[in-house]
Amino acid sequence: QQQVKQSPQSLIVQKGGIPIINCAYENTAFDYFPWYQQFPGKGPALLIAIRPDVSEKKEGRFTISFNKSAKQFSLHIMDSQPGDSATYFCAATTSGSARQLTFGSGTQLTVLP
Amino acid sequence: KAGVTQTPRYLIKTRGQQVTLSCSPISGHRSVSWYQQTPGQGLQFLFEYFSETQRNKGNFPGRFSGRQFSNSRSEMNVSTLELGDSALYLCASSDGGSGNTIYFGEGSWLTVV
Numbered sequence: 574q575q576q577v578k579q580s581p582q583s584l585i586v587q588k589g590g591i592p593i594i595n596c597a598y599e600n601t602a603f604d605y606f607p608w609y610q611q612f613p614g615k616g617p618a619l620l621i622a623i624r625p626d627v628s629e630k631k632e633g634r635f636t637i638s639f640n641k642s643a644k645q646f647s648l649h650i651m652d653s654q655p656g657d658s659a660t661y662f663c664a665a666t667t668s669g670s671a672r673q674l675t676f677g678s679g680t681q682l683t684v685l686p
Numbered sequence: 687k688a689g690v691t692q693t694p695r696y697l698i699k700t701r702g703q704q705v706t707l708s709c710s711p712i713s714g715h716r717s718v719s720w721y722q723q724t725p726g727q728g729l730q731f732l733f734e735y736f737s738e739t740q741r742n743k744g745n746f747p748g749r750f751s752g753r754q755f756s757n758s759r760s761e762m763n764v765s766t767l768e769l770g771d772s773a774l775y776l777c778a779s780s781d782g783g784s785g786n787t788i789y790f791g792e793g794s795w796l797t798v799v
Contacts (some may be wrong), residue, residue, distance in 0.1 A: 607788070616690075616776050616790040619730070662729065672717050672780050672788060673742050676729040 574636045576644055577665050578678025594648045594680045596663035603642070603665040607674070608637065608648050611660045621648075654685075663666050688713065689792035690779050698797045704765040708796045711758050711779030715789075717741075718760040720752060723774040723793070732775075735760055764796075772798045 578597045586592045596606075604625055609617035613633040623630045623646065630637045634651040650657055663677040691710040699705050713717050719734035719742075730739075731744040735754035752762040764771055774793040781787075 609790070614792075616792045619787065619789060622787070623706075664729075666788075672719050672734050672736075672778075673731045673744070674719075674721075674778075674788060675731070678728050 577663060577675050577677045578661050579680060580665070581680060582678070583681045583683070588654060590653050590684070592650050592653055592657075592682055592684070593663065594661055594663070594682075595645065596647065596665075596677050597643075597645045598675075599644065600665070600675075602667050604645050604661065604668050605640050605676075606639065608635070609629045609662045609664065611662065611679075616649050617662060650682075653682075655684045655686050658682055658684050690777055690789055691790040692775075692777050692794050693791065694794060694796075696789050696795045698799060699767050701767055701769060701798055703767050704763060705767060705796060706761055706763045707722030707775055707777075707796075709760045709762075709779075709791060711760070711777075712789055715779040715781050716758050717780045718754055718758060719778045719788070720760070721776040721778065721790075722746075722774055724772075724773075729776070732762065769798050772796060780782045 580595050584592050591630045607622035610620045611617045621632045621635045623639050625641045628639050636649040639646045661680045664674040666674050693708045717736045720732040721729050723729045734742045738754045749765045754760045770784050775790045778788045779785045
């Protein structure tokens with residue numbers, strides 16, 4: 574019940590395309606869903622996050638769509654650039670006092686020039 | 687504001703030895719958590735400390751331990767190292783309060799030979 578399932582494992586798009594990464598969760602206690610971007614040799618960097626009381630959140634070229642009834646959320650990258658090539662992780666946690674992120678397995682995105 | 691700082695960045699240890707990794711959280715953050723990242727298992731939660739107390743612990747053997755000091759700096763220790771402990775160890779900090787934003791450091795790369 575603690576799992577977060579992420580797909581696809583890898584994704585290749587052309588510059589300007591809109592890659593979409595999907596995640597699904599089982600634990601209904603999760604109420605905070607961040608996305609992290611990780612470049613090789615670096616730690617994960619927070620990209621954008623959403624709470625289940627909204628269905629969509631946009632920050633720059635990054636948009637999260639959230640479907641509470643389906644327990645699914647997804648990341649869309651508008652006008653993707655080669656510099657967006659990285660590994661993306663979805664995660665989930667609760668607003669309780671303990672901070673424990675449950676991560677998806679990651680999606681390796683390649684944006685071709 | 688300085689980010690999460692981890693030392694050392696790279697280290698090589700021999701099987702059976704022990705290792706101590708250090709983490710300095712973002713100034714003002716009182717919650718420090720640790721994660722292990724491997725190609726096979728992905729990102730897995732180790733434990734979280736808040737105000738020098740362990741609040742949550744992941745599913746790792748007792749060889750993995752940690753502590754937090756009064757200045758919020760944290761250390762994690764792995765004893766009797768095994769080849770499978772080779773991984774990127776990530777430290778993350780947050781304010782530990784109602785805000786959920788969790789920031790990661792660059793990590794410590796541990797190789798066990």
